[in-house]
Amino acid sequence: MDMRTAAETLAAGERFSAWDMADAGPDDLPELREIRRTGKPALRNAARALLFALGGPEALGEYDLALVRRLIRVRLLDDVPVPMRGCEFWYAIPTADQAAVLDAFGLSDAEPVTMSLGTEIWNQHYLGAPGHQRCARVYVSPALDGWTLVFGEPSDDQHPAGITDERSWSIEPREQYQAMLANEKAHREVRRARCVELSRRFGAAQLYFRSHGDSMTSWCIAEKGELVRLYDVSAPEESVGELTAENGYLLPHEDTPLPEGWADDIPHTEDPLDWQREFVRRYRRLKAELGIPDHCDADTIAEALSVHPAKIGPHTRVEGNGVIALTRCGREYGHPRTLLRRLTYLPAPEQPSIFGEDQT
Template sequence: MEIHQLLRLIGRIGAGVDETSTGRAAADAARHALVARGAQAVGPLLRVLTDEDPPVDWTEAAALLRRIGEPALRPLAAVIAAAPTPTAAVRAGWTFSGLELHSPTAYAPALAHPHPRVREAAAHALQQRGPAALPAARLLLPLLADPVAEVRAGAGWALADAGPGVLPLLREVRRARAPAGVRRTALELLAAVGGPAALDARDAAAVRRLIRARAPGEVPEPMHLCGPWFALPTGDLPAVLDAFGLSGAERVTMRLGASAWRHDQHSGAAHGACARMYVSPVLDGWTLVFGTATGEAHRPAGEPPGGAVLRRCTALSRRFGTAHWYGARCADDWSAWCFAERGEVVRFYDATYPEQTAGARHPAEPADALPHEAAFADGAFADVDALVAEAFLASYEAVTRDLGIAGPRTAALVAGRASVNPLALGPATRAEGAAVLALTACGRTFGHPPGALRV
């Protein structure tokens, strides 16, 4: 049967023309036949993939090209390099990243392709494979010196996601006569993938020198918010570390500290979310402490969720006069905050547990509804087209943010009115002192969580 006839059989199912068991069986047989044609089927499938109005759903063509594997690699690279439309480029890149290959080293020609989009796509494809990409790790090393920043970054991410198995290769690069930029990147990756234990004394000293070189004059950047943080009106770093029971403080860049907090909130490692805390420099008069201390992470059985936070804020306010706690999550609309003054909690709110709300409304809070009151009812968009609903919600969030109405990440808006909004950090933010990363009681027992961090 001709290739166009096989595609037509698959298209009948996609269009709902023949959804009988016989029709579905015929479509499956057509898919197997197209994969069996291998290189012969690649051209027709690529035409479907890049067609703005294809006769067969483009995802069918993408899945078949992925199954065909290596014969589709070079043709897809050509499409990525000279895609007729942005849509075609995206589709080709998605297909390219999931090709079924005998070995990840089959991406070698793409990693050395003259077009940077292809090199970047190949690095991304290896990153998608995680530790399975380790056999191709050495092929990524030249890309660490690529003239295009996106390609260099992609190679670094792929090496980091290859996991601990890449550490011997990175140590080899550190001792080789590689360009200075490549050796520096290898050092950052060693620290990120293996943690402090992966560094010998010479490299550990080099990381500290790198941080000392980058930290002075570092411009604050907006942070990705996902998790809890405290705000204290003090510049007494030793007192802050003592108040949270932190030790082993290491000076870091603000970028590294923010990266650690973000990483830890999504860590799947045991005690990954409560092993360390990032203490910021003094930002517009406030020291921010990001993370979960051991006391909040492991509260006594039966204690209300807010109990540990209330105790912590009470103790902090006795010591520093004022203590704020905030919480926000990137996966949903959760927001929470607590304000304590001179040893007394004056306001506590958690959108997940509104029944625990305590104290009078704070002047920094939204004037109308709190987050749990402002949410849309379940099923509010059940009869609305998905794209329309998505566009509306995006516009709604923008308006609530601009007008200060309760909604997603309300805690950040409250923080901006009462202390410092981490989302609004930037060149205008006054930064004094040093940023540090320090271990909690859990961290002293279990060590730093593994994973890549940005320096």
């Protein structure tokens, strides 16, 4: 797709994403700048979005960059926290010293953003071209009820020693699985060390992971240079310590102690949802009757100990403003592909689920 067609598609409101720009690059910037200079208003706005997507803030040019920065400054005056969904991985640091946080994570080239825009940019960090798309940029929140949240991590933590490239793995499934486990273990060790080091500098540090695609979850809590709690559902044998916030819950890897065969007599019908709905109703009813607690996860612990991104809102006390900043990978390889259709973000509506139906 050439850049004029891309701009026309975007201006028309048709489906278009960062994936559609996989083959685009620096050679396409002059054409976009020409469209930006001579096109009709809607096309010019689309060209500006594509310029940012391909080259980051520096690709916009002095005029457009000043325009965007001025607009952001105005919107920061009455910025309101927006609940963040899909934020799978984040650090929580008990400080409002954003400069110190940026330094601790090795971040630079910080650009102020509203919380809405920061969320929009972060939600696209996994889209677009391969390579360093996911590790080039980090979103750092303003201080939220005294906690600064960091979405992302330093380049060194994302590419630690001992990690093997997936392209080098054997085609044999068992060997692939072993390589994946080894990589995951290396990441756990690096992130645990990072959390402890941050706690030496800021008094405390917390790290949370909650996958929205499966049951993977973990949390790491450190205080004054000491590891207080480490839990990962994929490696419960490596757990360290325990938390009061976990009291009254089952840990994610623990089975729910229901009677054997409790779901065996649920009939199967032509509609598989019938079986699922009855399974959920019976599961909830038995849990209540037997007094079996719920499972906790990173969301549960974060809400209890610091700030859960999905629970921030107008009630949240805000100090300062958020920024997007580059990691070492970002400084070396440039901004990742980010297609901003607007400078605001609204969380996607909750999808209906059988788990939200009648619980009787």
